[in-house]
Amino acid sequence: MSGHTRFDLIILGAGPAGSAAAHVAARTGLRVALVDRRAFPQDKLCGGGITGRAMTVHERVFGTLPPPDLFTTKPDFAFYAHGHPLWAVQDAPPMHMTMRTGWDAALLGCALSAGARDYTGHRVAAIDTGGPAVPVQVTLESGPTLTAPALIGADGVNSIVARALFGRAWEEDQIGFGLEVEAPPIDPDAPVRIDFGAAAWGYGWQFPKPGSTTIGVGGLVARNPAMKATMAAYMDALGVDPDRVKVKGHHLPFGRFRRVPGKGAVLLAGDAAGLVDPITGEGIAHAMQSGALAAEATVAALAEGAPDTSLARYAKALRPIHRSLAQARAIRPIMFSPALRKLFLKGFAGSRRMRHDYLRMMAGEAEYDDLIRQLILRSPRYAGRALRGAFSGG
Ligand SMILES: Cc1cc2nc3c(=O)[nH]c(=O)nc-3n(C[C@H](O)[C@H](O)[C@H](O)COP(=O)(O)OP(=O)(O)OC[C@H]3O[C@@H](n4cnc5c(N)ncnc54)[C@H](O)[C@@H]3O)c2cc1C
Structure with a gap:
């Protein structure tokens, strides 16, 4: 594969934000390139806790609820504080727990069915975010250079699009970090467990799923200099044998969102725009919603022949999410x-x-x-x- 391939919109990242953006843009007839270095299905480190909010957004963006076999649903929660039981409830608004392998693949499937061109499994060699009347160019390691008048950076917390626009993807003193393991399954009737105090400026979680139990701690990096020890203590408290699990970690934008989520025709969505809730760590709902809003803003701007107006439209549409995060x-x-x-x-x-x-x-x-x-x-x-x-x- 080589040469130039022209599109109306390039979307970098095919997680929840990118697939939502691609679905919304492609179904209006735009020629959309959806690029991801991951080949799907592939796991992404995440608790996989899908809230009612995420379900509602999914239905609004993709036109249907996700297939029920993707998750297990629980209305039972047990809250702890510093190791002591705080409160338990059996009839809460439910949490739907999934594994990101299946969830992300299903969203990507929706985007491709809507007509987005599949460039997953392709690494980016170079990116030029263009400028007024200068198209965006994304060159793939596999050869081709994709060009388009607009770009959506949905490439996660370490976004190369955010770095290209602003020099860095996140601020050291604002970033969060989460550690997780997939432990053997526990009692299927066990509640969703939330542990306040398991990490500083964050919390711990135990999500029982059919094939495994997702256990993790997350919090602000600046307040948790010894996160590995924090995770070890949490696993010990939950009786997890450290020799039977693999601890993995990932940053999450757990502090300030980007007040200016892009430049001209280049927009940032999801984690790339810092849209993770700074208390609960929930990011999937806002990722899908912001991806959809970024796509709608781009569609409207291109329809008027004014790609550079995308940012103003998108920033306005994002206000309710920004307000909630603030x-x-x-x-x-x-x-x-x-x-x-x-x-x-x-x-x-x-x-x-x-x-x-x-x-x-x-x-x-x-x-x-x-x-x-x-x-x-x-x-x-x-x-x-x-x-x-x-x-x-x-
Ligand atoms: C430990 C942990 C637990 C979490 N638990 C939950 C939870 O239970 N519920 C919840 O709602 N949220 C949770 N989150 C947050 C959630 O995972 C994110 O907010 C969500 O995945 C954001 O979606 P996104 O599409 O913006 O980014 P991502 O899901 O990160 O997707 C970004 C995509 O971009 C691709 N990409 C990155 N760089 C490049 C590149 N250079 N070139 C090409 N492609 C690239 C990646 O491969 C990836 O597919 C958790 C996060 C962590 C770290």
């Missing part, structure tokens, strides 16, 4: 800072309403507004202090 950042200190955590745990253990709002927020049935309201109602002085700290960059 709110999560604002209340994160209340949940995670050692000084204020007691307040949160006390509130969580003592207030049915707060627990209810937390679960609804996790499921995508509510936004952070409701949780903030509960925190302020329960302890206006502490909440006010934390929120002021967060908005001043704390």
Whole structure:
């Protein structure tokens, strides 16, 4: 394969953000190239926790719910704090747990059925993000150079598109990191387990699935200098034999999102745009949604013959996601800072309403507004202090 191949839109990355973008753009008739260095199906390190929010976004973007055999669904949750049981619930809004191998392959299948051209399993040799009236060029190691008036960087937390635009993919003091293992399956009736305090400015999780149990810890890198030891302690607490599992790690954009998610006709979506919830670590729903919004913005800009207006359109469409992430950042200190955590745990253990709002927020049935309201109602002085700290960059 060599030579130039022209498209209307190149999408780099075929994870949830890229496949959503490709599906939405290709079904309008755009000529779309979907590039990924991974050949699918292939695993991606992730808890695979699909919330109600992600289900709703999937249905909106792809027109259907995902095939039910991709996941197992549980309404039972057990919350722990620093190793001690905090609260258990059997009828929460459910969590759907999947393995990314099947999930990502299914999304890619949707994108290709809509007409996107498949360049998965191809590494990028060079990228030129173009400029006003200068097309984007992506040269693949396998030979061809793809050109298009528009590009969506959906290439994850270490995005080469973000690096090409802004010099770096993420800020050292804002980035998160997660470690995970696939452990042998446990009791099929076991609840989804969440451990506050298992990692600093983060948490631990145990997701029971049919063939395995996904166990992990994640939190801000800057607050967890010994994450491997943290993971070892968590596995020990859950009775996991370290000789029977392989620990893997991956960064996650767990802090500030990119306020300006691209430049001209080059847009960033999903993790590349920093759209992971800074409290729950959920990223799949916002990845699919932002991918779809980036595609819609590009389609509209190209239709008017003005590819450079893509960013303005996309930035406007992303506002609700940015607002939700900003709110999560604002209340994160209340949940995670050692000084204020007691307040949160006390509130969580003592207030049915707060627990209810937390679960609804996790499921995508509510936004952070409701949780903030509960925190302020329960302890206006502490909440006010934390929120002021967060908005001043704390
Ligand atoms: C330990 C851990 C646990 C998590 N658990 C959950 C969870 O339970 N639920 C949840 O909602 N979220 C979870 N997340 C977050 C979630 O994994 C991400 O937010 C989500 O995958 C983002 O989707 P994306 O499409 O933006 O990026 P990705 O899924 O990372 O996809 C990016 C794609 O780009 C490709 N790519 C990267 N670089 C290049 C390149 N140079 N050239 C070509 N292709 C490239 C990659 O191969 C990949 O296919 C977790 C994250 C971590 C690290």
